[in-house]
Amino acid sequence: MALILIADDSDAVRLVLRDILEIGKHTVTDDAVDGADAVEKYPQLKPDLMLLDLAMPKKDGLTVIHEIMEMDPKAKIILITAAGDMKIIDKCLADGAKSYIAKPFNFEQVLKVIDKILKE
Numbered sequence: 001m002a003l004i005l006i007a008d009d010s011d012a013v014r015l016v017l018r019d020i021l022e023i024g025k026h027t028v029t030d031d032a033v034d035g036a037d038a039v040e041k042y043p044q045l046k047p048d049l050m051l052l053d054l055a056m057p058k059k060d061g062l063t064v065i066h067e068i069m070e071m072d073p074k075a076k077i078i079l080i081t082a083a084g085d086m087k088i089i090d091k092c093l094a095d096g097a098k099s100y101i102a103k104p105f106n107f108e109q110v111l112k113v114i115d116k117i118l119k120e
Contacts, residue, residue: 002048002118003029007038007064008080009056016105017051017080024111035059039067042075049118052097054081054088062092069096076117 004026006017014031021028029045032038036058042050050068054061061079068075079092079100089100098117101110 002026003045005029005032005038005041005045005047005050007032007035007050007056008053009034013053013080013103017110020105020107020110024114026114035061035064038064042068043071049076049078049114051080052077054079054092062088062095065092065096078113078117
């Protein structure tokens with residue numbers, strides 16, 4: 001069981017992820033509705049892992065990754081993206097994200113990726 005922060009600007013996506021995580025016996029510490037909110041909440045909550053949308057208002061996923069990694073170089077961030085642009089995904093992975101999950105979500109795949117990253 002892990003404490004997880006969900007950062008996504010879509011209410012529907014946050015609800016789906018929350019349901020998946022609860023079924024997987026994880027605890028959602030809080031939701032962040034945009035990139036600035038995610039950066040503000042991360043140090044307060046100290047989650048075991050963050051699920052981070054790539055495309056968000058105020059600060060995009062890449063900016064959030066940079067700021068979180070400065071605060072906590074051991075942060076475990078999994079990128080959430082509907083984008084098929086592997087160039088930006090690869091940049092996020094090179095800059096600190098541990099993995100990525102593509103939308104639409106596959107329930108089992110989400111939990112498999114999370115469990116793998118938590119064990120690292």
